[in-house]
Amino acid sequence: MADSKITIALAGNPNSGKTTLFNALTGSNQFVGNWPGVTVEKKEGRLKGHKDVMIEDLPGIYSLSPYTTEEVVSRNFLVDENPDGILNIVDGTNLERNLYLTTQLLELGIPVVVAVNMADLIEKNGDKIDLKKLSKELGVEVISISALKGTGIMEAAEAALKAAEAKKNAKPIKFAKDVEGALTDIEGLLGGVPAHLKRWFAVKLFERDDKLPENVAALAPKAEEIITKIENAHDDDSESIITNERYEWIASALKGTYGKKGAGELSVSDKIDKIVTNRWLALPIFFCVMWLVYYVSVTTVGTFVTDWTNDGLFGDGYYLFGNGREEYTEAMNEYYAANVWTDEVTANVQKAADAGITGADEILAAIEDGDYEAFDEAYGFYGAELDEKADGAYSISDTVDTALGEDAELPANEDYGNWVPGVPVLVENLLDAINCNDFLKSLILDGIIAGVGAVLGFVPQMFVLFAFLAFLESCGYMARIAFVMDRIFRKFGLSGKSFIPVLIGTGCGVPGVMASRTIENERDRRMTIMTTTFIPCGAKLPIIALITSALFKGASWVAPSAYFLGIGAIIISGIILKKTKMFAGDPAPFVMELPAYHWPTVGNILRSMWERGWSFIKKAGSIILLSSIVIWAGSTFGWTDGAFGWNPDLELEDSVLGAFGNGIKWIFAPLGFDDIKATIATVMGLVAKEEVVGVFGVLDFEGLTALAGYAFLAFNLLCAPCFAAIGAIKREMNSAKWTWFAIGYQCLLAYVVAFIIFQLGSLVTGAGNIFGGIIAIALVAGIIWLLVRPYKEATTLQTAKA
Amino acid sequence: MKTLRDVAIGETAKVKRLHGEGAVKRRIMDMGITKGVEVYVRKVAPLGDPLELTVRGYELSLRKDDAQMVEVE
Numbered sequence: 001m002a003d004s005k006i007t008i009a010l011a012g013n014p015n016s017g018k019t020t021l022f023n024a025l026t027g028s029n030q031f032v033g034n035w036p037g038v039t040v041e042k043k044e045g046r047l048k049g050h051k052d053v054m055i056e057d058l059p060g061i062y063s064l065s066p067y068t069t070e071e072v073v074s075r076n077f078l079v080d081e082n083p084d085g086i087l088n089i090v091d092g093t094n095l096e097r098n099l100y101l102t103t104q105l106l107e108l109g110i111p112v113v114v115a116v117n118m119a120d121l122i123e124k125n126g127d128k129i130d131l132k133k134l135s136k137e138l139g140v141e142v143i144s145i146s147a148l149k150g151t152g153i154m155e156a157a158e159a160a161l162k163a164a165e166a167k168k169n170a171k172p173i174k175f176a177k178d179v180e181g182a183l184t185d186i187e188g189l190l191g192g193v194p195a196h197l198k199r200w201f202a203v204k205l206f207e208r209d210d211k212l213p214e215n216v217a218a219l220a221p222k223a224e225e226i227i228t229k230i231e232n233a234h235d236d237d238s239e240s241i242i243t244n245e246r247y248e249w250i251a252s253a254l255k256g257t258y259g260k261k262g263a264g265e266l267s268v269s270d271k272i273d274k275i276v277t278n279r280w281l282a283l284p285i286f287f288c289v290m291w292l293v294y295y296v297s298v299t300t301v302g303t304f305v306t307d308w309t310n311d312g313l314f315g316d317g318y319y320l321f322g323n324g325r326e327e328y329t330e331a332m333n334e335y336y337a338a339n340v341w342t343d344e345v346t347a348n349v350q351k352a353a354d355a356g357i358t359g360a361d362e363i364l365a366a367i368e369d370g371d372y373e374a375f376d377e378a379y380g381f382y383g384a385e386l387d388e389k390a391d392g393a394y395s396i397s398d399t400v401d402t403a404l405g406e407d408a409e410l411p412a413n414e415d416y417g418n419w420v421p422g423v424p425v426l427v428e429n430l431l432d433a434i435n436c437n438d439f440l441k442s443l444i445l446d447g448i449i450a451g452v453g454a455v456l457g458f459v460p461q462m463f464v465l466f467a468f469l470a471f472l473e474s475c476g477y478m479a480r481i482a483f484v485m486d487r488i489f490r491k492f493g494l495s496g497k498s499f500i501p502v503l504i505g506t507g508c509g510v511p512g513v514m515a516s517r518t519i520e521n522e523r524d525r526r527m528t529i530m531t532t533t534f535i536p537c538g539a540k541l542p543i544i545a546l547i548t549s550a551l552f553k554g555a556s557w558v559a560p561s562a563y564f565l566g567i568g569a570i571i572i573s574g575i576i577l578k579k580t581k582m583f584a585g586d587p588a589p590f591v592m593e594l595p596a597y598h599w600p601t602v603g604n605i606l607r608s609m610w611e612r613g614w615s616f617i618k619k620a621g622s623i624i625l626l627s628s629i630v631i632w633a634g635s636t637f638g639w640t641d642g643a644f645g646w647n648p649d650l651e652l653e654d655s656v657l658g659a660f661g662n663g664i665k666w667i668f669a670p671l672g673f674d675d676i677k678a679t680i681a682t683v684m685g686l687v688a689k690e691e692v693v694g695v696f697g698v699l700d701f702e703g704l705t706a707l708a709g710y711a712f713l714a715f716n717l718l719c720a721p722c723f724a725a726i727g728a729i730k731r732e733m734n735s736a737k738w739t740w741f742a743i744g745y746q747c748l749l750a751y752v753v754a755f756i757i758f759q760l761g762s763l764v765t766g767a768g769n770i771f772g773g774i775i776a777i778a779l780v781a782g783i784i785w786l787l788v789r790p791y792k793e794a795t796t797l798q799t800a801k802a
Numbered sequence: 803m804k805t806l807r808d809v810a811i812g813e814t815a816k817v818k819r820l821h822g823e824g825a826v827k828r829r830i831m832d833m834g835i836t837k838g839v840e841v842y843v844r845k846v847a848p849l850g851d852p853l854e855l856t857v858r859g860y861e862l863s864l865r866k867d868d869a870q871m872v873e874v875e
Contacts, residue, residue: 239828240820244838278848487849589830590852591829794824
């Protein structure tokens with residue numbers, strides 16, 4: 001029976017060691033999810049050695065006020081779910097503020113046990129703490145623990161369990177006499193609430209809390225007279241009176257309990273902080289740290305492992321420990337030199353390069369370098385160009401295709417070193433061996449495995465990044481990032497911590513979106529999730545390169561302009577969105593603790609890395625897999641010679657996807673590219689942004705003006721990201737409504753920006769349409785109005801969010 | 803009225819009362835800046851905002867605009 005189970009809520013301030021304690025108490029028996037409808041993480045786990053005891057890890061909070069999502073979630077759990085007990089962890093080195101939450105927990109009429117963490121550190125510092133006296137003051141059991149070393153933690157958990165079983169409800173602290181009198185009067189009004197919650201609701205009514213259940217909130221007018229009387233007497237508002245009372249009670253309780261020596265002396269943490277947030281050094285240090293995080297997780301380890309996953313494990317295969325790679329490359333280069341790069345081919349490419357054919361110089365450079373991989377890439381991209389121009393005078397495709405065709409005897413991978421075939425190759429061989437039919441084979445290989453590969457390809461990079469984030473968070477530097485960068489980012493409705501998601505987003509939007517988890521305020525977090533993918537990620541670079549070389553003759557301003565476009569979109573979105581109804585209800589005070597620096601434990605970092613990585617695979621995996629199968633079906637079902645059916649070798653134009661593209665291409669007419677290929681390319685971009693390039697060869701740009709090309713670029717950079725990133729957005733938003741809002745907003749913004757670029761650009765070049773121009777100018781005016789319209793920061797949390 | 807914003811870096815001030823309302827005010831109080839407490843203004847962020855304070859034995863950062871809500875003696 002579920003009722004026989006005992007639930008203990010674990011509550012405490014952020015940075016109090018709560019996560020370490022939770023991990024130590026539950027081990028690997030954890031369930032990680034989200035609180036319903038909000039982006040706040042929910043964790044629960046079974047207490048080690050007690051199968052029937054569930055530990056519910058509440059979010060790290062400072063108070064039970066009604067103003068932040070974390071606090072409201074915690075309150076609702078404590079009041080509505082009726083846990084059997086509370087284990088309250090407090091940081092012994094920071095008792096005064098930590099006990100503030102304790103004074104509120106004591107009012108809930110639930111058994112409470114207080115675990116003082118880092119008590120050993122206090123003694124070492126030469127400070128003194130009298131736990132016996134503290135226990136007497138609080139009226140509950142107080143146990144000294146070290147979450148890090150694991151001492152005392154089981155005793156604390158068992159004490160909480162014992163208190164819960166004995167139903168030894170905690171007693172609230174006593175306020176000043178007149179306040180107590182008022183609270184008693186208000187309690188008298190509370191008829192219908194359970195006896196143990198009377199004190200809690202009385203205090204909340206006194207504070208004029210706006211997150212009360214209806215039956216209690218209905219009593220507010222009756223309580224008003226009592227409250228006003230006290231307010232007048234104290235010359236202060238009721239909320240301040242209660243807060244003051246709490247802190248005053250703590251100060252008197254700690255007198256004689258807690259002796260701090262050597263005030264004014266600099267601790268190690270203070271010394272580190274002096275350098276790290278120094279006026280002159282802070283920014284250089286910040287950029288060095290960011291560079292390191294980016295370089296390792298995106299550029300080196302990330303790319304290396306991700307490439308291996310995409311091209312090796314989920315590609316043709318790979319050489320174990322790289323053993324044999326060099327020999328193979330050498331053999332391939334020799335084969336190309338002998339069979340592909342004949343004198344005729346080289347001469348033709350030389351002539352084409354002299355004639356200024358696009359890409360010919362790249363092919364030539366590859367031949368001169370004797371690099372077959374570079375040649376394949378350049379030829380694949382520009383080969384057709386050589387066939388088309390000058391009636392095929394420069395064509396090299398006959399020779400190349402014969403030399404690399406099916407009958408050619410190319411060096412085989414397996415003849416060199418330790419070649420391990422990739423998963424698709426292995427599965428294909430297996431399917432061939434069991435005579436699987438072509439349809440099923442295609443579904444498994446191109447639909448499912450390609451989808452799984454797309455998910456797993458991001459995972460290594462993500463794990464490296466999450467390890468870094470966990471380190472930065474738990475060592476205390478993350479809070480300093482927010483401190484240092486706040487001034488810039490808060491103007492756009494973002495947090496200083498938004499810098500990291502955006503930075504990581506330049507590599508890949510998927511870990512970028514996931515990195516938003518470190519932002520503590522829900523509004524900032526949602527805003528960051530929505531805007532991170534505007535920045536051009538690694539997969540968007542080929543699109544930029546393609547447009548630049550095909551339509552702008554490789555102009556050097558195009559690529560930087562794409563980044564400015566991304567940054568501009570983030571800034572404008574931040575300012576506009578924070579004024580919208582969706583965001584206006586979330587107050588975002590920046591009153592942040594700067595925790596003391598300390599070395600995190602390896603175990604905690606690995607655990608955090610694993611949890612975040614795994615939750616991505618679980619939550620985002622399904623959406624990516626599903627969409628991968630849908631796109632596969634869309635591109636392989638279609639019309640062959642007028643008859644509908646399945647055909648794996650279908651041209652995209654003849655497929656269902658092509659028909660879909662043809663059907664919706666009118667949407668893009670105002671943006672200048674109502675072209676079937678451009679439309680399909682945009683749709684394919686949802687699978688992976690680099691697919692856009694695959695659909696859209698160089699030749700297809702002949703009919704497109706440079707302006708329309710740039711509008712196409714702008715649209716594809718800003719619109720909905722790839723499915724993997726959408727999956728990450730869904731995972732982080734934890735709400736269908738917010739996911740759709742994010743995707744919808746991104747597409748809308750992309751459309752508006754591309755529209756303005758094309759229409760105003762056309763006007764300037766004289767080819768414009770007056771009607772379109774007027775709309776474009778109206779849109780610009782509209783955006784400016786949205787940017788400058790007055791706005792007042794919310795002071796209460798508006799949505800119920802339950 | 804002298805507020806926390808006017809306190810020079812390296813100075814300590816005693817809080818007289820809090821102005822304003824709602825989330826920000828409650829948050830400031832929850833973090834321990836209440837009537838009568840001593841607040842040490844430790845430094846200002848490299849870009850000129852926010853402030854770093856020491857209050858009740860720990861470090862707290864507060865934007866200058868919000869510091870204006872805190873009246874000091």
